[in-house]
Amino acid sequence: MYRLRWGITCAGAAVVAIALGGCAVGTGGGGAADDAEYDSGAELGGELSVMGFSGVDEVATSRVEFAEAELGDVEVELIEGDLDIQQFLSAVASGEPPELLYADRDQIGSLAARGAIIPLERCIEGEEIDMDQFRESAVEQVTLDGQVYGIPEFNQVQVTMANADLLAAAGVSIEDVNGSDREAMTQANLALTKSDGGSLSVIGVDSKLPEFLPLWVAAAGGSILSEDGRTAALDSQEAIDALTWAVGIYDDQGGFSAVKAFRDSADFFGEGNQFATSTLGAMPMEQWYINVLNEVSPDAPMAFDTVRTTEGEPIAFAGGSAWAIPSGTENSEAACRWARAMTSVEAWQAAADARLAVREEEGKPFTGILTGNSVADEEIRGMVTSGGEPWDSGIEAMYEANDNTVSLPANPADAEFEQAMQDAVNSVLNGEATPEEALAEAQETAQQALDEGWEKLESREE
């Protein structure tokens, strides 16, 4: 009897083990096979489900209409909502991925390294996508190990934004807060900062940590990651100096805790925003905020400039979105056509026409659209309408920044790398570590994640 029970137990365990092994089957793998026939002249059919694209404004809808026309008989389904990475991975793992993915460019490296999306060389060649039109920094972000995994779409850059009245009252200029002279910016911060009964009432300068550390490092000629995406440089002297200085900006205002609490209390997207209420001197911010400010507080006393390197040259850290094709997709031909159409000069022109019409109807200026496509950017720039000063200066700064972008290359440990950097900055902001200590620890964590990521990617390729 005992033997029988033991036998049944063993058999049960074997069944569970076999079942587990059977269930635990991945669907990816580096460089997933892509046997689609891409041809820009081919008639297409079937279905195309798009995940992550939630654009509902005229810039999105006009391009969707253009792309749908390009796809002919293909039945397009836009899955509502922003990209939910869990939803996407579940779909890939279950063998039913969407045909197309709309993701942030900084997610492309991790997805590519795991084989969740396919390389696009054949797609680019077959659909005759002119990659020379795309900005180098944007293409770098979607290129892993020499292969392109995404077609860049929107572009985001930073611009220095300031309250001109506060600057004048403090006796400082926009040049003092654009980052070109860090000592001048520190002094300007002291002059601009105001307290009321021991409580902060005006943030002098917001150095926008932790997210803009890479920008400040780049402004000093450094980078937190090597060009090939393999070696972290979080503990470089440029990074230590940039972090020390940027945290010092907060320390001079009573510490990050106070500034963050004040920052959080602002009506950021409303007419009571920090610039309109004169509670913020200056900060670097993505260019789309110019549009927000113009929309909700057109009379705000703004001053604009690019962010500048310590040598005085314009600089911005490019970010944005891209189209990628998941592994195992059933209609990659249609997906590729869609990616080509949505990022084409014609589609962006249609979008600009639509936006211009809306803005004219509202009696407001058309402030332009930044894309990853430099040819489209030039076309759209010609359509921009004047909103008078200071807004025209803002648009000028935006385009100048867009022409001077840098970026981080794609790598297989995007999320871990970013988390390591943010943890380091946060620990310094919270007074738990010195910049040297925090960045040394981050360097170790990030490098380990990079090494593991590359090792896995390469072993998969073998």
Place this chain on the structure above:
Amino acid sequence: MTSTAVRAGGGAQHERFIAPQERERNRKRASRRNLGSALLFLSPWIVGFVVFTAWPMIYSAYLSLTDYDVINDPEFVGFANYAEMASDPKVLLALGNTAFFTFVQVPLYVIVSLVLALLLDRAGRASGFFRTVFFLPKMTPPVAVGVLFLLLFNGQNGLINMVLGWFGIDGPSWTTDPAWVKPGLIIMSLWTVGASVIILLAALRNVPETLYESAKLDGAGFWRTAVSVTLPMISPALFFIIIVNTIAGLQTFDEAYTAFFGAGNTTYSNDAALFYVIYLFQQAFEFLHMGYASALAWGLFLVIMVVTAIQLVVSRRLVYYEGER
């Protein structure tokens, strides 16, 4: 009368002539029928348990021994994930944060629940109204509570500091100062105290009035009555609330994630709010380390088992069940 007896002769007097073997067979047959019926009625739960609890647990145990990123095949790594857990400083940080939150929040939660329940018990006809009022916040989604936390506890212009200001107290930066983040979250968690209040109120109303009368006759004052009558009589309800809230505290996620790690705060993740399940979530769904996350899940399971076991042992001395001898 059994059907066998009927077949055997139709009268009860014939039953004693049924052979013992056949009687045994009949008993087993009836037992099997009962078991079948029981299983049939239980089957929705059994299927649900197997599919949604038992199988995921077994699968998670297997994944905890692998390196798995959802997309590629799991690679067996033995106990490497558990070894990594032991040397991961963030696991210790997350455990410390979670333990602090749980072991401060649970007693506070119980005390506040009990005070409110005692007040409600004396509220007479108005208790129905207040019972509803106390319970309503429990209906608020945790994500909304997280957002509410950021608004109410903002160090610059939050309502909490404004109220403290009326009393001349300069409130801290609850949402940005690492020293005040967990206390703030603990206070905010009292928002959902209503469910416990209702359980304790029911327990209080079940205390026999005769016990209070006896205590009064014996000359017991308020505190003596509370310690010797009320608390022992409601101790099963208190124990239930402590156990459930301890487990919930060790698994706390939603509010802290929304406030410090969600979409609105992606660039400033305050490590003071890095609770164990948040770290587990990051490993699983942000870094795609499903194997490591599974090991973390089993680590938490073990912690909860140990803490609950200790509570059960302690409860044997402190919890009074009326039906027990």
